[in-house]
Every structure is written in structure tokens, then in C-alpha cells.
Amino acid sequence: MGTIGHVVVNRDVRVPSGGVCILDGTDVRGSVIAEEEGALWAKDVSIRGYLIGSEAAWVAVGGATIGGGVVIRHTEEVPDEIGFDTNFVCAATIRHDLLVSGNVAPVAIGDSSICSAPISVARSVEVRDNLAEVLVSNNTIGRSLRCHDNTPDVSGEAGSNHVGGWRGKTGECRGL
Numbered sequence: 001m002g003t004i005g006h007v008v009v010n011r012d013v014r015v016p017s018g019g020v021c022i023l024d025g026t027d028v029r030g031s032v033i034a035e036e037e038g039a040l041w042a043k044d045v046s047i048r049g050y051l052i053g054s055e056a057a058w059v060a061v062g063g064a065t066i067g068g069g070v071v072i073r074h075t076e077e078v079p080d081e082i083g084f085d086t087n088f089v090c091a092a093t094i095r096h097d098l099l100v101s102g103n104v105a106p107v108a109i110g111d112s113s114i115c116s117a118p119i120s121v122a123r124s125v126e127v128r129d130n131l132a133e134v135l136v137s138n139n140t141i142g143r144s145l146r147c148h149d150n151t152p153d154v155s156g157e158a159g160s161n162h163v164g165g166w167r168g169k170t171g172e173c174r175g176l
């Protein structure tokens with residue numbers, strides 16, 4: 001397990017296959033990519049690019065400002081190494097989109113059962129094709145919240161997500 005603390009990183013950060021990376025107060029002036037079977041805990045970070053966990057073992061975001069989008073795809077594990085039983089995105093500002101797709105491990109997005117604070121997404125949130133519980137609550141989303149083809153259906157606190165775009169909330173997230 002490697003930790004990068006309160007420093008400026010002037011390049012992309014890559015978490016290699018099988019590696020565990022903790023970014024703690026780090027200012028990343030590029031993107032953060034958790035490669036296949038890599039694991040990432042980003043807490044109190046600034047990322048100017050994207051945060052991508054595609055086929056990562058697990059992804060945990062607790063306090064972040066992300067200039068690009070966030071992709072959490074095909075996770076198969078939970079971050080029990082750091083004391084959590086679900087992947088999560090909490091207390092974050094995302095300046096583009098958030099995609100949570102194809103995960104077989106649970107994910108919480110701003111939900112108060114795990115998050116101390118929700119997230120704010122400038123554009124859209126899409127939650128699709130997940131085969132584990134996904135909780136979506138208390139978030140502020142600029143354009144749309146789209147949830148479809150998840151087993152079980154996406155759940156969360158009814159009416160708690162605030163969506164500003166004309167498309168609003170669709171699919172399984174309509175009532176959230």
C-alpha cells in the first residue's frame with residue numbers, strides 16, 4: 001500500500017494492477033487512473049483531470065474536487081482494507097460527469113449511510129448495468145440523473161437528489 005500525502009503531483013497518477021494507492025490531501029495536476037485490479041482511496045484531494053477506476057478492485061472517494069469526470073466501472077471488491085464495506089463517492093465536487101457502471105460490488109454515491117457529505121456534479125450522473133446495490137442520495141446534479149438496468153434497482157432516500165437539467169431523474173432514479 002502506497003500513500004501520497006500533501007504534495008503537488010504534476011502528472012497523471014496510475015495505480016498498477018494489484019496495487020493500493022492512498023491519495024491524502026494530494027494535488028494531482030493530471031488524471032488518476034486505477035488500473036485493472038488496482039485499488040484507490042482518494043481523500044481530501046484535488047484532481048485537475050479525470051478519476052478513472054475501470055476494472056479496479058475498489059474505489060473510495062472521500063472529499064475531492066475533480067476537474068474532469070469520474071468513471072467507476074466493473075469493481076469486484078470493497079475497500080475493507082480501509083474499513084468500508086462498499087465503494088463510494090462522498091463529499092466531492094465533480095466538474096463533468098459521473099458514470100457508475102457494471103460493478104459487482106456495492107457503491108454509495110453521496111448516501112448518508114456511508115457519506116458525511118453528498119456530492120455535486122456539474123453535468124450528469126449515470127448509473128447502469130450494476131449487479132450489486134447502488135445507493136444514490138442527497139446529491140446536487142446539474143443536468144440529469146439516469147439509472148437503468150441495475151440488479152437490484154438503484155435505491156436511496158426518496159426525493160433527496162436535486163437535479164437542475166430538463167431531463168431530470170429517469171429510470172430507477174425517478175423517485176430519488
